[in-house]
Amino acid sequence: xxxxxxxxxxxxxxxxxxxxxxxxxxxxxxxxxxxxxxxxxxxxxxxxxxxxxxxxxxxxxxxxxxxxxxxxxxxxxxxxxxxxxxxxxxxxxxxxxxxxxxxxxxxxxxxxxxxxxxxxxxxxxxxxxxxxxxxxxxxxxxxxxxxxxxxxxxxxxxxxxxxxxxxxxxxxxxxxxxxxxxxxxxxxxxxxxxxxxxxxxxxxxxxxxxxxxxxxxxxxxxxxxxxxxxxxxxxxxxxxxxxxxxxxxxxxxxxxxxxxxxxxxxxxxxxxxxxxxxxxxxxxxxxxxxxxxxxxxxxxxxxxxxxxxxxxxxxxxxxxxxxxxxxxxxxxxxxxxxxxxxxxxxxxxxxxxxxxxxxxxxxxxxxxxxxxxxxxxxxxxxxxxxxxxxxxxxxxxxxxxxxxxxxxxxxxxxxxxxxxxxxxxxxxxxxxxxxxxxxxxxxxxxxxxxxxxxxxxxxxxxxxxxxxx
Amino acid sequence: xxxxxxxxxxxxxxxxxxxxxxxxxxxxxxxxxxxxxxxxxxxxxxxxxxxxxxxxxxxxxxxxxxxxxxxxxxxxxxxxxxxxxxxxxxxxxxxxxxxxxxxxxxxxxxxxxxxxxxxxxxxxxxxxxxxxxxxxxxxxxxxxxxxxxxxxxxxxxxxxxxxxxxxxxxxxxxxxxxxxxxxxxxxxxxxxxxxxxxxxxxxxxxxxxxxxxxxxxxxxxxxxxxxxxxxxxxxxxxxxxxxxxxxxxxxxxxxxxxxxxxxxxxxxxxxxxxxxxxxxxxxxxxxxxxxxxxxxxxxxxxxxxxxxxxxxxxxxxxxxxxxxxxxxxxxxxxxxxxxxxxxxxxxxxxxxxxxxxxxxxxxxxxxxxxxxxxxxxxxxxxxxxxxxxxxxxxxxxxxxxxxxxxxxxxxxxxxxxxxxxxxxxxxxxxxxxxxxxxxxxxxxxxxxxxxxxxxxxxxxxxxxxxxxxxxxxxxxxxxxxxxx
Numbered sequence: 001x002x003x004x005x006x007x008x009x010x011x012x013x014x015x016x017x018x019x020x021x022x023x024x025x026x027x028x029x030x031x032x033x034x035x036x037x038x039x040x041x042x043x044x045x046x047x048x049x050x051x052x053x054x055x056x057x058x059x060x061x062x063x064x065x066x067x068x069x070x071x072x073x074x075x076x077x078x079x080x081x082x083x084x085x086x087x088x089x090x091x092x093x094x095x096x097x098x099x100x101x102x103x104x105x106x107x108x109x110x111x112x113x114x115x116x117x118x119x120x121x122x123x124x125x126x127x128x129x130x131x132x133x134x135x136x137x138x139x140x141x142x143x144x145x146x147x148x149x150x151x152x153x154x155x156x157x158x159x160x161x162x163x164x165x166x167x168x169x170x171x172x173x174x175x176x177x178x179x180x181x182x183x184x185x186x187x188x189x190x191x192x193x194x195x196x197x198x199x200x201x202x203x204x205x206x207x208x209x210x211x212x213x214x215x216x217x218x219x220x221x222x223x224x225x226x227x228x229x230x231x232x233x234x235x236x237x238x239x240x241x242x243x244x245x246x247x248x249x250x251x252x253x254x255x256x257x258x259x260x261x262x263x264x265x266x267x268x269x270x271x272x273x274x275x276x277x278x279x280x281x282x283x284x285x286x287x288x289x290x291x292x293x294x295x296x297x298x299x300x301x302x303x304x305x306x307x308x309x310x311x312x313x314x315x316x317x318x319x320x321x322x323x324x325x326x327x328x329x330x331x332x333x334x335x336x337x338x339x340x341x342x343x344x345x346x347x348x349x350x351x352x353x354x355x356x357x358x359x360x361x362x363x364x365x366x367x368x369x370x371x372x373x374x375x376x377x378x379x380x381x382x383x384x385x386x387x388x389x390x391x392x393x394x395x396x397x398x399x400x401x402x403x404x405x406x407x408x409x410x411x412x413x414x415x416x417x418x419x420x421x422x423x424x425x426x427x428x429x430x431x432x433x434x435x436x437x438x439x440x441x442x443x444x445x446x447x448x449x450x451x452x453x454x455x456x457x458x459x460x461x462x463x464x465x466x467x468x469x
Numbered sequence: 470x471x472x473x474x475x476x477x478x479x480x481x482x483x484x485x486x487x488x489x490x491x492x493x494x495x496x497x498x499x500x501x502x503x504x505x506x507x508x509x510x511x512x513x514x515x516x517x518x519x520x521x522x523x524x525x526x527x528x529x530x531x532x533x534x535x536x537x538x539x540x541x542x543x544x545x546x547x548x549x550x551x552x553x554x555x556x557x558x559x560x561x562x563x564x565x566x567x568x569x570x571x572x573x574x575x576x577x578x579x580x581x582x583x584x585x586x587x588x589x590x591x592x593x594x595x596x597x598x599x600x601x602x603x604x605x606x607x608x609x610x611x612x613x614x615x616x617x618x619x620x621x622x623x624x625x626x627x628x629x630x631x632x633x634x635x636x637x638x639x640x641x642x643x644x645x646x647x648x649x650x651x652x653x654x655x656x657x658x659x660x661x662x663x664x665x666x667x668x669x670x671x672x673x674x675x676x677x678x679x680x681x682x683x684x685x686x687x688x689x690x691x692x693x694x695x696x697x698x699x700x701x702x703x704x705x706x707x708x709x710x711x712x713x714x715x716x717x718x719x720x721x722x723x724x725x726x727x728x729x730x731x732x733x734x735x736x737x738x739x740x741x742x743x744x745x746x747x748x749x750x751x752x753x754x755x756x757x758x759x760x761x762x763x764x765x766x767x768x769x770x771x772x773x774x775x776x777x778x779x780x781x782x783x784x785x786x787x788x789x790x791x792x793x794x795x796x797x798x799x800x801x802x803x804x805x806x807x808x809x810x811x812x813x814x815x816x817x818x819x820x821x822x823x824x825x826x827x828x829x830x831x832x833x834x835x836x837x838x839x840x841x842x843x844x845x846x847x848x849x850x851x852x853x854x855x856x857x858x859x860x861x862x863x864x865x866x867x868x869x870x871x872x873x874x875x876x877x878x879x880x881x882x883x884x885x886x887x888x889x890x891x892x893x894x895x896x897x898x899x900x901x902x903x904x905x906x907x908x909x910x911x912x913x914x915x916x917x918x919x920x921x922x923x924x925x926x927x928x929x930x931x932x933x934x935x936x937x938x939x940x941x942x943x944x945x946x947x948x949x950x951x952x953x
Contacts, residue, residue: 323534376608381604381608382600382601382604382605383601383605387604388532391535391641392535394641394642394645395535395645395648395649398642398645398646398649399649406642407642410638410639410641410642413638414631414634414635414638417630417631417634418627418631421627421630425615425623425627428612428615428616429615429616429622429623461532462532462534462535463532463533463534466532466534467533467534
């Protein structure tokens with residue numbers, strides 16, 4: 001709760017900067033503020049400890065008429081989102097250097113973060129919808145924020161149209177469920193489900209909500225907006241989209257489908273299995289044939305989304321699925337931030353293809369090492385965080401009846417190795433165009449070092465995160 | 470404790486090497502590798518004194534939520550393979566002294582990193598740990614081949630990496646399946662996995678058998694999964710090839726012995742025949758191709774496939790002699806093949822070519838080299854009184870007990886092996902010197918030392934293989950108990 005309030009407050013503060021003329025101070029203020037929000041979140045989490053695992057029915061944590069709930073799970077996810085955002089702010093410092101629109105950028109990002117945090121903690125359909133909208137609408141604007149660039153405008157427009165369509169599905173689904181169960185509150189819906197005897201249109205509502213959420217996480221066949229939007233947006237916004245937005249969407253997905261709709265597994269189980277299979281297949285095959293690293297990362301994020309969906313599908317007993325998604329989203333976000341940091345600097349001259357990475361190992365050996373570790377993590381090689389993330393998903397899935405998905409996941413992992421290693425080969429094997437090193441600020445280099453270390457530490461001691469819940 | 474040290478020490482040494490400057494790298498890495506060998510001799514002594522000594526085992530929790538323990542230990546077979554690894558790495562490093570590599574500290578650092586992972590594979594007593602070390606061994610060799618290899622190495626090493634990774638992922642699925650069947654309290658411990666495997670139905674065991682066999686068959690390699698091997702061996706730098714064929718391929722055969730044979734006895738009884746057939750086909754196929762090879766390095770690569778086919782057939786026969794022979798032959802093959810690849814490297818350095826057609830009459834220019842080459846070559850042919858003979862004889866005995874026909878076909882490997890080895894020796898060393906060849910010169914000190922040590926090992930273990938058999942026999946007997 002405290003984290004959410006601080007971030008929201010920062011957003012309002014950012015808007016005031018225009019009026020009260022402290023734009024120059026805004027970047028350090030926001031950095032400190034976000035870090036403060038993380039600390040507040042962490043303190044709140046430690047106060048929860050010892051036995052307060054927060055069963056879903058525990059009223060202790062509810063606020064605002066049972067609409068929002070900050071328990072163990074939501075605080076853990078909030079922590080992941082806020083720390084990713086902190087790293088993101090460090091990474092994108094020159095996105096905020098343009099004098100005329102810096103205030104807009106800050107406030108939009110901070111409001112999007114607020115929406116994301118709401119999505120980790122909702123217990124009411126209204127809050128779910130609010131969270132999704134507050135998260136998405138600033139993102140539509142941010143996607144189009146490279147003024148004068150046709151691709152950016154196209155990206156923003158596509159995102160707006162598709163996202164609004166998804167929100168429409170969501171609303172319709174919510175309405176149908178309200179009609180069937182008589183309540184917006186997740187707990188009441190859950191008890192109505194367990195009572196049984198639901199009208200047919202309830203199931204239609206569940207599927208519509210599923211479709212809407214799949215849109216948001218860009219799973220196939222609802223993924224067609226993702227590559228164009230990811231490619232057209234400014235690189236830092238793409239980084240934000242593929243880390244924070246995905247984590248928040250999965251936190252929402254999880255709470256909705258594992259807890260609320262857990263009882264109607266048969267309805268959405270097979271649909272999700274087919275969606276996962278399609279996503280794995282389409283995303284990996286297409287990513288392998290991309291020439292632009294940015295687009296490759298976009299398609300590969302669809303593949304990672306499919307893995308996280310597998311964790312939800314597995315519906316493992318206890319909090320296992322939740323832990324898997326937490327760990328996976330952390331490993332994936334850290335790896336993504338690292339790779340986008342390097343991509344952002346390396347492709348400054350406008351060349352976003354693999355050739356931009358040629359010979360990076362000779363020009364900037366330390367940067368290449370950081371990129372190497374993040375690529376290994378995303379590909380799922382031991383001892384990086386990404387390996388254990390994939391392993392957790394495999395071991396959750398093998399106990400279900402969806403073993404064929406497991407084989408498909410393994411095969412597509414191999415394809416994934418191919419396109420991630422293309423970057424590694426370019427860095428270490430190909431001859432560089434120029435001999436001079438790429439300009440890297442100290443902040444970015446430090447960020448890369450920290451992400452590399454976190455990846456390796458999580459890869460050696462995954463219990464640090466798994467034990468959190 | 471000691472085993473853990475054997476794994477950690479090369480790892481730390483490699484990190485030191487990465488940050489070191491280039492000049493002292495060669496001496497430093499040689500020093501580190503000799504210390505590691507000394508430690509493994511100490512482990513041997515400790516093991517001989519008391520096989521169950523606490524010093525040799527390490528068992529601590531790693532990832533508690535998944536039941537994964539960092540559990541390593543030594544038994545007869547793993548000790549022999551660890552000794553092989555720590556014995557070969559100093560020789561491999563010494564063989565590189567005459568070649569100047571760019572960024573030597575990174576090169577040697579990667580070799581030590583690989584040694585660490587290899588020792589880990591051979592000593593892991595926890596299924597997940599085995600998998601992690603298996604994968605980890607792949608990364609240093611990938612970079613060694615990518616950064617210091619020959620032409621066209623990008624594609625070839627990548628094919629090698631993805632092919633092997635593909636197999637390992639299936640092995641992971643097999644291991645996870647076994648883990649899920651270890652009972653109420655799930656465990657990754659190797660003995661629990663054995664019990665889990667034996668408790669499965671035949672269909673389930675078949676599933677696990679093929680998942681795991683795929684990984685090992687790709688690693689060794691066994692026909693028809695061998696297509697990555699010749700190109701990779703040729704394109705890798707000499708030390709890379711030595712690591713690959715000397716030690717890394719033993720990972721596959723070791724996996725067969727420790728992680729496949731005792732786990733799925735029913736599936737082995739049903740499908741072992743098919744696997745042995747593939748191995749034996751591989752022997753004949755690879756030997757025939759080796760006979761027509763022009764490049765000597767490629768010839769040795771194919772001969773490696775042939776030798777491994779026989780080792781695999783011996784293991785899959787699941788007899789005492791077969792498995793024991795396999796262990797002995799693993800050691801012999803490792804030593805011999807390192808010697809052979811060094812000879813290929815010497816030929817390249819002194820004459821500029823490895824093509825047998827362009828070479829000839831070198832024995833007249835350097836008699837020492839001729840003798841050393843002859844001894845190593847005869848060891849590879851498995852002449853009695855060489856180490857190759859000990860292993861091969863036991864293997865053929867084992868395969869004979871399994872099936873007379875397969876033994877006859879496998880026995881052809883000895884004849885075919887003699888054909889390509891003797892023919893190539895004749896083409897390179899004997900006969901008239903070709904005009905295009907310059908002078909051969911004398912051997913460098915470092916090369917001479919390595920070749921002498923290899924020859925000594927060949928003759929020494931050929932005449933007195935008792936220490937090896939003493940270690941292998943009880944371990945193999947204990948392992949085969951699991952099959953009853």
